[in-house]
Amino acid sequence: MPLHLQPVQVATGSLDRESLLVFSDGxxxxxxxxxxxxxxxxxGMWFLEAGFGRVDHPDPPTFAGLDEAQSWVEKRLExxx
Amino acid sequence: xPSAPNQHATAMLIRKLExxxxxxxxxxxxxxxxxxxxxxxxxxxxxxxDGDKPSHCCLILDGWAYRYKLLSDGRRQIFSFHIPGDVPxxxxxxxxxxxxxxxxxxxxxxxxxxxxxxxxxxxRHPGLGTLFWRDTLIDAAIFRAWMVGLGRxxxxxxxxxxxxxxxxxxxAVGLAGHYxxxxxxxxxxxxxxxxxxxxxxxxxxxxxxxxxxxxxxxxTLVIEAWDELLRVAExxxxxxxxxxxxx
Numbered sequence: 001m002p003l004h005l006q007p008v009q010v011a012t013g014s015l016d017r018e019s020l021l022v023f024s025d026g027x028x029x030x031x032x033x034x035x036x037x038x039x040x041x042x043x044g045m046w047f048l049e050a051g052f053g054r055v056d057h058p059d060p061p062t063f064a065g066l067d068e069a070q071s072w073v074e075k076r077l078e079x080x081x
Numbered sequence: 082x083p084s085a086p087n088q089h090a091t092a093m094l095i096r097k098l099e100x101x102x103x104x105x106x107x108x109x110x111x112x113x114x115x116x117x118x119x120x121x122x123x124x125x126x127x128x129x130x131d132g133d134k135p136s137h138c139c140l141i142l143d144g145w146a147y148r149y150k151l152l153s154d155g156r157r158q159i160f161s162f163h164i165p166g167d168v169p170x171x172x173x174x175x176x177x178x179x180x181x182x183x184x185x186x187x188x189x190x191x192x193x194x195x196x197x198x199x200x201x202x203x204x205r206h207p208g209l210g211t212l213f214w215r216d217t218l219i220d221a222a223i224f225r226a227w228m229v230g231l232g233r234x235x236x237x238x239x240x241x242x243x244x245x246x247x248x249x250x251x252x253a254v255g256l257a258g259h260y261x262x263x264x265x266x267x268x269x270x271x272x273x274x275x276x277x278x279x280x281x282x283x284x285x286x287x288x289x290x291x292x293x294x295x296x297x298x299x300x301t302l303v304i305e306a307w308d309e310l311l312r313v314a315e316x317x318x319x320x321x322x323x324x325x326x327x328x
Contacts, residue, residue: 012284014284014288016280016284035280038283038284047278047280058156059156060278060280062279062280
Protein backbone atom coordinates (compact mmCIF):
# COMPACT_ATOMS: atom_id res chain seq x y z
CA MET A 1 0.00 0.00 0.00
CA PRO A 2 1.71 3.25 -1.12
CA LEU A 3 1.91 6.11 1.31
CA HIS A 4 -0.02 9.26 0.66
CA LEU A 5 1.59 12.59 1.59
CA GLN A 6 -0.31 15.76 2.34
CA PRO A 7 1.48 19.10 2.84
CA VAL A 8 0.61 20.91 6.05
CA GLN A 9 2.07 23.51 8.40
CA VAL A 10 2.85 22.26 11.90
CA ALA A 11 3.14 24.54 14.92
CA THR A 12 6.30 23.04 16.43
CA GLY A 13 7.04 26.21 18.39
CA SER A 14 10.06 26.75 16.15
CA LEU A 15 10.86 27.73 12.58
CA ASP A 16 10.32 24.09 11.57
CA ARG A 17 6.93 24.44 9.88
CA GLU A 18 6.87 22.85 6.45
CA SER A 19 5.45 19.42 7.08
CA LEU A 20 3.79 16.38 5.60
CA LEU A 21 1.02 14.25 6.97
CA VAL A 22 1.75 10.65 6.01
CA PHE A 23 -1.25 8.41 5.37
CA SER A 24 -1.32 4.68 4.83
CA ASP A 25 -4.56 3.06 3.75
CA GLY A 26 -6.42 6.22 4.70
CA UNK A 27 -4.95 6.33 8.20
CA UNK A 28 -2.59 9.01 9.50
CA UNK A 29 0.59 7.16 10.48
CA UNK A 30 3.22 9.92 10.76
CA UNK A 31 3.97 13.62 10.66
CA UNK A 32 7.25 14.59 9.00
CA UNK A 33 8.67 18.06 9.50
CA UNK A 34 11.32 19.64 7.30
CA UNK A 35 14.09 21.08 9.48
CA UNK A 36 14.66 24.81 9.12
CA UNK A 37 17.90 26.75 8.85
CA UNK A 38 18.14 26.64 12.65
CA UNK A 39 19.48 23.11 12.48
CA UNK A 40 22.91 23.62 10.93
CA UNK A 41 24.01 20.50 9.08
CA UNK A 42 20.56 18.96 9.43
CA UNK A 43 18.83 21.83 7.61
CA GLY A 44 16.46 20.50 4.97
CA MET A 45 16.31 17.03 6.46
CA TRP A 46 13.02 15.45 7.47
CA PHE A 47 12.28 14.74 11.13
CA LEU A 48 9.73 12.26 12.42
CA GLU A 49 7.77 14.78 14.47
CA ALA A 50 5.18 12.18 15.37
CA GLY A 51 4.55 8.56 14.57
CA PHE A 52 1.44 6.60 15.38
CA GLY A 53 1.08 2.94 16.22
CA ARG A 54 3.99 0.99 14.78
CA VAL A 55 5.54 4.18 13.44
CA ASP A 56 5.85 5.64 16.93
CA HIS A 57 9.49 5.58 18.09
CA PRO A 58 11.15 6.56 21.38
CA ASP A 59 14.08 8.07 19.51
CA PRO A 60 12.49 9.65 16.42
CA PRO A 61 14.92 9.67 13.50
CA THR A 62 15.89 12.38 11.03
CA PHE A 63 16.07 11.48 7.34
CA ALA A 64 18.23 12.93 4.60
CA GLY A 65 15.37 12.83 2.09
CA LEU A 66 11.71 11.96 1.67
CA ASP A 67 12.42 8.63 -0.02
CA GLU A 68 14.42 7.51 2.97
CA ALA A 69 11.69 8.72 5.33
CA GLN A 70 8.99 6.85 3.43
CA SER A 71 11.03 3.64 3.28
CA TRP A 72 11.50 3.83 7.01
CA VAL A 73 7.79 4.39 7.65
CA GLU A 74 6.89 1.49 5.33
CA LYS A 75 9.37 -0.78 7.07
CA ARG A 76 7.88 0.12 10.45
CA LEU A 77 4.37 -0.56 9.19
CA GLU A 78 5.46 -4.01 7.99
CA UNK A 79 7.34 -4.79 11.21
CA UNK A 80 5.93 -7.08 13.86
CA UNK A 81 7.83 -5.26 16.64
CA UNK B 82 53.18 2.33 36.95
CA PRO B 83 52.57 1.53 40.63
CA SER B 84 50.10 3.49 42.74
CA ALA B 85 51.56 6.19 44.96
CA PRO B 86 50.22 9.02 47.08
CA ASN B 87 49.60 12.20 45.08
CA GLN B 88 48.28 15.01 47.23
CA HIS B 89 47.25 17.15 44.28
CA ALA B 90 45.01 14.32 43.08
CA THR B 91 43.47 13.31 46.36
CA ALA B 92 42.90 16.97 47.30
CA MET B 93 40.26 16.91 44.54
CA LEU B 94 38.44 14.16 46.38
CA ILE B 95 38.64 16.14 49.60
CA ARG B 96 37.18 19.20 47.89
CA LYS B 97 34.30 17.13 46.58
CA LEU B 98 33.60 15.45 49.93
CA GLU B 99 33.77 18.80 51.69
CA UNK B 100 30.97 20.05 49.45
CA UNK B 101 28.66 17.49 51.06
CA UNK B 102 30.14 17.13 54.59
CA UNK B 103 32.75 18.39 57.03
CA UNK B 104 35.98 16.39 57.31
CA UNK B 105 38.27 16.10 60.32
CA UNK B 106 42.01 16.75 59.93
CA UNK B 107 42.63 13.06 60.47
CA UNK B 108 40.21 12.10 57.69
CA UNK B 109 41.78 14.66 55.38
CA UNK B 110 45.25 13.23 56.03
CA UNK B 111 44.03 9.70 55.45
CA UNK B 112 42.58 10.66 52.06
CA UNK B 113 45.73 12.55 51.09
CA UNK B 114 47.80 9.42 51.70
CA UNK B 115 45.68 7.21 49.41
CA UNK B 116 47.80 5.71 46.65
CA UNK B 117 46.67 6.62 43.12
CA UNK B 118 47.71 5.97 39.55
CA UNK B 119 47.21 8.86 37.12
CA UNK B 120 46.01 8.47 33.54
CA UNK B 121 45.41 11.01 30.82
CA UNK B 122 42.60 9.97 28.52
CA UNK B 123 41.31 11.26 25.20
CA UNK B 124 37.74 12.49 24.86
CA UNK B 125 35.02 9.87 24.30
CA UNK B 126 37.09 7.01 25.65
CA UNK B 127 35.62 4.27 27.83
CA UNK B 128 37.07 4.14 31.34
CA UNK B 129 35.02 1.20 32.57
CA UNK B 130 32.79 -0.95 30.35
CA ASP B 131 29.52 -2.69 31.02
CA GLY B 132 30.42 -6.08 32.54
CA ASP B 133 33.91 -5.15 33.73
CA LYS B 134 35.08 -6.12 37.20
CA PRO B 135 37.44 -3.27 38.05
CA SER B 136 39.92 -3.45 40.90
CA HIS B 137 40.02 0.30 41.40
CA CYS B 138 37.74 3.35 41.51
CA CYS B 139 38.17 6.30 39.20
CA LEU B 140 38.55 9.81 40.60
CA ILE B 141 38.16 12.52 37.96
CA LEU B 142 40.84 15.18 38.28
CA ASP B 143 40.32 17.18 35.14
CA GLY B 144 37.68 17.07 32.39
CA TRP B 145 34.21 15.57 32.30
CA ALA B 146 32.89 12.01 32.17
CA TYR B 147 29.51 10.36 31.80
CA ARG B 148 27.83 7.07 32.59
CA TYR B 149 25.74 5.42 29.90
CA LYS B 150 24.17 2.28 28.54
CA LEU B 151 23.83 1.24 24.90
CA LEU B 152 20.91 -0.66 23.37
CA SER B 153 21.65 -3.28 20.71
CA ASP B 154 20.89 -0.87 17.82
CA GLY B 155 23.21 1.81 19.20
CA ARG B 156 20.65 3.97 20.99
CA ARG B 157 22.33 5.45 24.02
CA GLN B 158 20.96 6.53 27.38
CA ILE B 159 23.24 8.77 29.42
CA PHE B 160 22.65 8.42 33.17
CA SER B 161 24.85 11.14 34.58
CA PHE B 162 27.54 13.69 33.87
CA HIS B 163 30.62 13.88 36.09
CA ILE B 164 33.03 16.65 36.92
CA PRO B 165 36.40 16.87 38.69
CA GLY B 166 36.24 15.47 42.22
CA ASP B 167 33.59 12.88 41.34
CA VAL B 168 34.20 9.14 41.70
CA PRO B 169 31.51 7.92 39.27
CA UNK B 170 32.23 4.23 39.86
CA UNK B 171 32.47 4.33 43.64
CA UNK B 172 29.83 1.60 43.69
CA UNK B 173 32.34 -0.86 42.19
CA UNK B 174 33.87 -1.04 45.65
CA UNK B 175 30.89 -3.13 46.76
CA UNK B 176 29.05 -4.10 43.56
CA UNK B 177 31.77 -5.93 41.70
CA UNK B 178 30.40 -6.22 38.15
CA UNK B 179 29.76 -2.88 36.51
CA UNK B 180 26.30 -2.80 34.92
CA UNK B 181 26.84 0.20 32.65
CA UNK B 182 29.76 2.06 31.10
CA UNK B 183 31.75 5.09 32.15
CA UNK B 184 33.51 7.20 29.53
CA UNK B 185 35.29 10.50 29.19
CA UNK B 186 33.29 13.31 27.62
CA UNK B 187 36.31 15.56 27.18
CA UNK B 188 40.02 14.95 27.36
CA UNK B 189 40.46 14.02 30.99
CA UNK B 190 42.93 13.20 33.71
CA UNK B 191 41.80 10.55 36.15
CA UNK B 192 43.29 8.90 39.21
CA UNK B 193 42.69 5.20 39.82
CA UNK B 194 42.48 4.35 43.50
CA UNK B 195 42.89 0.63 44.31
CA UNK B 196 39.79 -0.93 45.89
CA UNK B 197 41.88 -2.46 48.65
CA UNK B 198 43.21 0.98 49.63
CA UNK B 199 39.68 2.40 49.74
CA UNK B 200 38.44 -0.59 51.73
CA UNK B 201 41.30 -0.21 54.16
CA UNK B 202 40.56 3.52 54.44
CA UNK B 203 36.91 2.92 55.30
CA UNK B 204 37.84 0.25 57.88
CA ARG B 205 40.30 2.55 59.60
CA HIS B 206 38.03 5.59 59.29
CA PRO B 207 34.38 4.47 59.53
CA GLY B 208 33.33 8.12 59.26
CA LEU B 209 34.72 8.17 55.73
CA GLY B 210 32.84 4.95 54.95
CA THR B 211 29.68 6.72 56.03
CA LEU B 212 30.61 9.69 53.89
CA PHE B 213 31.13 7.51 50.78
CA TRP B 214 27.77 5.94 51.51
CA ARG B 215 26.27 9.42 51.72
CA ASP B 216 27.83 10.26 48.36
CA THR B 217 26.22 7.21 46.73
CA LEU B 218 22.87 8.12 48.33
CA ILE B 219 23.12 11.60 46.82
CA ASP B 220 23.96 9.91 43.53
CA ALA B 221 20.68 8.00 43.89
CA ALA B 222 18.83 11.24 44.71
CA ILE B 223 20.14 12.74 41.47
CA PHE B 224 18.90 9.67 39.59
CA ARG B 225 15.44 10.22 41.10
CA ALA B 226 15.49 13.83 39.97
CA TRP B 227 16.43 12.72 36.46
CA MET B 228 13.65 10.12 36.54
CA VAL B 229 11.09 12.84 37.25
CA GLY B 230 12.48 14.77 34.32
CA LEU B 231 12.49 11.81 31.91
CA GLY B 232 9.01 10.78 32.90
CA ARG B 233 7.13 13.94 33.60
CA UNK B 234 8.86 17.17 32.64
CA UNK B 235 8.60 18.91 29.29
CA UNK B 236 11.71 19.19 27.13
CA UNK B 237 12.09 22.85 28.10
CA UNK B 238 11.75 22.12 31.82
CA UNK B 239 14.20 19.23 31.61
CA UNK B 240 16.93 21.25 29.94
CA UNK B 241 16.39 24.07 32.45
CA UNK B 242 16.63 21.57 35.32
CA UNK B 243 19.82 20.03 33.96
CA UNK B 244 21.46 23.46 33.63
CA UNK B 245 20.53 24.41 37.21
CA UNK B 246 21.90 21.09 38.49
CA UNK B 247 25.17 21.26 36.58
CA UNK B 248 25.77 24.86 37.57
CA UNK B 249 25.27 24.14 41.29
CA UNK B 250 27.42 20.99 41.19
CA UNK B 251 30.24 22.87 39.47
CA UNK B 252 29.87 25.84 41.80
CA ALA B 253 30.07 23.55 44.85
CA VAL B 254 33.58 22.45 43.87
CA GLY B 255 34.73 25.88 42.77
CA LEU B 256 34.44 25.31 39.01
CA ALA B 257 31.67 27.82 38.35
CA GLY B 258 30.60 31.21 39.55
CA HIS B 259 28.78 34.38 38.56
CA TYR B 260 26.20 32.25 36.74
CA UNK B 261 28.79 31.08 34.26
CA UNK B 262 30.14 27.55 33.87
CA UNK B 263 31.86 25.27 31.38
CA UNK B 264 29.47 23.07 29.44
CA UNK B 265 31.37 20.70 27.14
CA UNK B 266 28.22 18.79 26.16
CA UNK B 267 27.03 18.42 22.57
CA UNK B 268 23.33 18.68 21.79
CA UNK B 269 23.38 14.93 21.18
CA UNK B 270 24.78 14.35 24.69
CA UNK B 271 21.97 16.46 26.16
CA UNK B 272 19.42 14.62 24.03
CA UNK B 273 20.74 11.20 25.09
CA UNK B 274 20.70 12.25 28.75
CA UNK B 275 17.19 13.67 28.68
CA UNK B 276 15.58 11.10 26.37
CA UNK B 277 15.02 13.60 23.57
CA UNK B 278 16.22 14.11 20.02
CA UNK B 279 18.89 16.49 18.87
CA UNK B 280 16.08 18.36 17.06
CA UNK B 281 14.16 18.97 20.28
CA UNK B 282 17.26 20.05 22.18
CA UNK B 283 18.10 22.49 19.40
CA UNK B 284 14.59 23.97 19.54
CA UNK B 285 14.66 24.27 23.33
CA UNK B 286 18.07 25.96 23.37
CA UNK B 287 16.91 28.43 20.73
CA UNK B 288 13.81 29.22 22.75
CA UNK B 289 15.87 29.65 25.92
CA UNK B 290 18.16 32.07 24.13
CA UNK B 291 15.12 33.85 22.70
CA UNK B 292 13.73 34.32 26.21
CA UNK B 293 17.12 35.62 27.39
CA UNK B 294 17.40 32.82 29.97
CA UNK B 295 20.82 31.64 28.84
CA UNK B 296 23.59 32.14 26.35
CA UNK B 297 25.71 29.26 25.19
CA UNK B 298 28.95 29.92 23.39
CA UNK B 299 32.32 28.17 23.08
CA UNK B 300 31.28 25.47 25.52
CA THR B 301 30.40 28.03 28.17
CA LEU B 302 26.94 28.32 29.64
CA VAL B 303 25.93 31.75 30.93
CA ILE B 304 22.72 31.79 32.93
CA GLU B 305 21.29 35.22 32.25
CA ALA B 306 18.19 34.84 34.43
CA TRP B 307 18.88 32.44 37.28
CA ASP B 308 15.66 32.98 39.22
CA GLU B 309 13.58 32.55 36.10
CA LEU B 310 15.47 29.37 35.12
CA LEU B 311 14.86 27.96 38.63
CA ARG B 312 11.17 28.81 38.34
CA VAL B 313 10.78 27.23 34.89
CA ALA B 314 12.57 24.06 36.04
CA GLU B 315 10.74 23.95 39.40
CA UNK B 316 14.24 23.41 40.69
CA UNK B 317 14.62 22.55 44.36
CA UNK B 318 18.33 21.97 45.16
CA UNK B 319 17.58 19.86 48.26
CA UNK B 320 18.35 16.62 46.38
CA UNK B 321 21.96 17.68 45.80
CA UNK B 322 22.46 17.85 49.59
CA UNK B 323 25.19 20.44 49.27
CA UNK B 324 26.44 21.37 52.72
CA UNK B 325 28.55 24.17 51.54
CA UNK B 326 29.41 25.91 48.34
CA UNK B 327 32.98 26.68 47.40
CA UNK B 328 33.85 30.35 47.49
